Amino acid sequence: MPKSVYSHRAPSERGLEEELLYEDDEDDSELPMPSEEELSLFRQRVSEWTKLDDIIRKLTTAIRERKVHQKAITQKIEEFMSKHGYDNLNTHQGRIQHKVRQVKQPLKLTDVRSMILENNGLSGEDLVKKIFEAERPVEEKKSLKRIVPKVSMSLDI
Numbered sequence: 047m048p049k050s051v052y053s054h055r056a057p058s059e060r061g062l063e064e065e066l067l068y069e070d071d072e073d074d075s076e077l078p079m080p081s082e083e084e085l086s087l088f089r090q091r092v093s094e095w096t097k098l099d100d101i102i103r104k105l106t107t108a109i110r111e112r113k114v115h116q117k118a119i120t121q122k123i124e125e126f127m128s129k130h131g132y133d134n135l136n137t138h139q140g141r142i143q144h145k146v147r148q149v150k151q152p153l154k155l156t157d158v159r160s161m162i163l164e165n166n167g168l169s170g171e172d173l174v175k176k177i178f179e180a181e182r183p184v185e186e187k188k189s190l191k192r193i194v195p196k197v198s199m200s201l202d203i
Contacts, residue, residue, distance in 0.1 A: 120190050128188070140194035147189075150182040 080088065127135070127144040135142040161177050168176060 124188050124190055127190075140192050143191045143193055145189045145191070147187045148184050149187050151185055153177070153182070 123142075124144060127133070128146065133144055135144075158177055161180065162173065165173055165176055
């Protein structure tokens with residue numbers, strides 16, 4: 047079983063050069079002790095890993111905030127484009143495509159259960175056809191998508 051590594055100081059007392067201690071219930075006499083160089087390298091890697099983890103967490107939060115803002119702007123753009131009949135908009139950063147699709151509402155578990163109870167005389171394939179081919183309300187799905195042209199990096203000589 048691998049060694050458990052922890053710091054003996056409280057989080058508020060820890061500095062960058064914290065002392066690592068080992069704790070195990072098993073006898074570790076057969077495992078070699080790391081050299082000072084290996085331990086120093088290990089500390090550097092742990093420190094770098096935690097810094098990267100903090101950066102990733104901050105960037106993830108920033109992305110989430112920007113997506114909320116983008117969603118609000120998307121609704122305004124969709125309204126404008128549908129009001130004025132624009133389907134495609136060419137920009138310097140790529141083409142913005144607005145689509146409106148008519149789709150059936152998804153089946154819900156409660157709907158399937160009620161249809162099974164209503165048609166208890168049917169079974170097997172007939173019941174499946176009855177459930178999935180039944181008329182369902184149609185709803186409008188709008189989407190806004192930016193299409194960025196791909197740049198070929200190959201050189202044809």
